[in-house]
Amino acid sequence: MPIYVKDWDIVVPGDLLAEGDYTAGPYVYKEDNKLYSTTIGIVEQRKGTIRVVPLQGPYIPKVGDIVIGVVVDISPTAYVVDINSSYKAILQASEVVPPKRNVLAEDLTKYLDVGDVIVCKVMRFDKYSDVLLTCKGKDLGKIEGGRLVKITPAKIPRLIGRKGSMVNLIKKETGCKMVIGQNGYIWIKGKDKKLEALAEKAIRKVEREAHMSGLTQRVQNMLQSERGS
Amino acid sequence: MKDKEATLILPDGRRLDGRRPGEIRDIKIKVGILENADGSAYVEQGNTKIYAAVYGPREVHPRHLALPNKAIIRCRYHMAPFSVEERKSPAPSRREIELSKVIREALTPAIFVEQFPFTTIDVFVEVINADGSTRCASIIAASLALASAGIPMRDLVAACSVGKINGVLVLDVTDVEDKYGEVDMPFAMMPGKGEITLFQLDGVLTLEEAEEAIKMASKACMEIYEKEKSALKAKYIEARKAVEEVV
Numbered sequence: 001m002p003i004y005v006k007d008w009d010i011v012v013p014g015d016l017l018a019e020g021d022y023t024a025g026p027y028v029y030k031e032d033n034k035l036y037s038t039t040i041g042i043v044e045q046r047k048g049t050i051r052v053v054p055l056q057g058p059y060i061p062k063v064g065d066i067v068i069g070v071v072v073d074i075s076p077t078a079y080v081v082d083i084n085s086s087y088k089a090i091l092q093a094s095e096v097v098p099p100k101r102n103v104l105a106e107d108l109t110k111y112l113d114v115g116d117v118i119v120c121k122v123m124r125f126d127k128y129s130d131v132l133l134t135c136k137g138k139d140l141g142k143i144e145g146g147r148l149v150k151i152t153p154a155k156i157p158r159l160i161g162r163k164g165s166m167v168n169l170i171k172k173e174t175g176c177k178m179v180i181g182q183n184g185y186i187w188i189k190g191k192d193k194k195l196e197a198l199a200e201k202a203i204r205k206v207e208r209e210a211h212m213s214g215l216t217q218r219v220q221n222m223l224q225s226e227r228g229s
Numbered sequence: 230m231k232d233k234e235a236t237l238i239l240p241d242g243r244r245l246d247g248r249r250p251g252e253i254r255d256i257k258i259k260v261g262i263l264e265n266a267d268g269s270a271y272v273e274q275g276n277t278k279i280y281a282a283v284y285g286p287r288e289v290h291p292r293h294l295a296l297p298n299k300a301i302i303r304c305r306y307h308m309a310p311f312s313v314e315e316r317k318s319p320a321p322s323r324r325e326i327e328l329s330k331v332i333r334e335a336l337t338p339a340i341f342v343e344q345f346p347f348t349t350i351d352v353f354v355e356v357i358n359a360d361g362s363t364r365c366a367s368i369i370a371a372s373l374a375l376a377s378a379g380i381p382m383r384d385l386v387a388a389c390s391v392g393k394i395n396g397v398l399v400l401d402v403t404d405v406e407d408k409y410g411e412v413d414m415p416f417a418m419m420p421g422k423g424e425i426t427l428f429q430l431d432g433v434l435t436l437e438e439a440e441e442a443i444k445m446a447s448k449a450c451m452e453i454y455e456k457e458k459s460a461l462k463a464k465y466i467e468a469r470k471a472v473e474e475v476v
Binding site: 010036057087088152211 | 288341346348377382384422461462465468472
């Protein structure tokens, strides 16, 4: 069972990773007992499973994901939300209209208007119908102020870090409030513009160096030296 | 049609641009150069210069084109009006429409289309300067643009043309060799898989010549494949080096 790559190696589509009894993890496919990468990413192997962590790629919704979206259209009973995905997202108006009111009789722009940014959760998604969102819950709903940063959705897991280590570090060092959407949008709100800019800088650094180990340490060093100066 | 055969191979066995018959032109590849596209690439092969941009997977418009079991791939090959000696009308010509189809079909087997039902992947290929083998260079650029967009693929696609000029089989034909030579054979494959995705032949080859031509093209595709891989990785390896230098 030869394996041709090691952890942290950068691979591209079609790269031969291993031969034999390995399990193909995400972004890996098996053909004739050989494992190949399907995307540009980093190799990771655990207990006989080889996976590729992508460095680039579209956002594919998953039920339960927190996403940040922009309202792009309003229909009589629902909002259409752009969540930076290949699939359209719908937020039912009943989610934001107070209960016992007739949705059809309401002016929906009172609650959300085109261009508003909202934090939502993916309630239903099956690739064959539109994404259904909900914004009932803690920390969900319309957001105002602060700044919105967009990065490659593929790098969101890296920004969150192991058990949230990376995002907690940035929050702690800058004192900013951060909401991370799995679809690649990050909303930052801090005490002042300077701290927000610093948090954004840290996010950009994570995006740029996502394929290298020891990143948390480097981000910490950067944040501390920038804050000190 | 041609009353006299043009001299395309010099007495010393070299071609007009100084290459040996089995040599390809120098290839320059850049990946991820267009900010607005999801993925992009630039390929320069001698004087052939091509940009490719990929958008998607995204919603299909008009919607009736969407397929319930897989993504559709749309491709537009276009030559800039200034890409050839005499101004070319910017409207899509018969030839461009055909090449769009041919390029699309050369790329489709490499993409896992069934992962994105109801969506489209749009590929735009823009020829900035044309000097032969534009469809092969377009396939190289488009395949790299797809990979840089992070679209799951079975393998990268590499392409190279083979020509026959003055009775000699040559690799990577230029515009002049294409116009005055006897044969032009564009060829694309997934080198890692050994699968051919494009095979056209304009002219006449004997069976032995055809076999030899395929051998030559496959070898050239392998060479281009390695360049494609290192071009894709270049950005990340540079970033890694920059960090290591600081440490």
